[in-house]
Amino acid sequence: MSKHTLFVCKSCRRSSEELSENQPCDGSIFLDKITALSTEKFAAEELEIQPIDCLWACNRGCVVAVSNPDKPTYLLGDLPPDEENASALLEFTQMYISHRKGAVDWDKLPIQLDSAFLACIPSVMSQEIPES
Secondary structure, three states: OOOEEEEEEOOOOOOOOOOOOOOOOHHHHHHHHHHHHHHHHOOOOOEEEEEEOOOOOHHHOOOEEEEEOOEEEEEEOOOOOOHHHHHHHHHHHHHHHHOOOOOOOHHHOOHHHOOOEEEEEOOOOOOOOOOO
16 A cells, blocks of 8 residues: 655644744644654654645645545644644544545544544545545
C-alpha cells in the first residue's frame, strides 16, 4: 500500500488581523506542532507530512487533508493551531492509516474533531465511501 499523506495548509490564518513582519501564520504554527508530535507516533515510511501553500478553505483555517490513493481523502478545518488539536489530528490519522479502507469509528474520534470534518472525497482508485 502507498504512503499516507497529511497535507497541512501553511498559510491558514484564523483571524483577519494583519500579521506583523516575520510573524508566522497559524498554519505554519500548526504545521510545526504536527511535525514535532508526528515523529513520536509515526515511522517516516508510514506518513508524509506535506506543507501546502493553500487548500482553498481560507475561511475555515487551520485546514488539513488526510489522504491515500486507495482511500477517501478527509478535509478538516477550523482547527486551532495548538498541541491538543495537533495530537487529536494525529490520533485520527492513525485510525485512518490502520483501517485498510480508511474508515474510522466515529464514536472513537477525539472530541476536538467533532465539528472539524468538512468533506470526504472518494478515492480516485475506488468510488466507494467507507462504511463506519
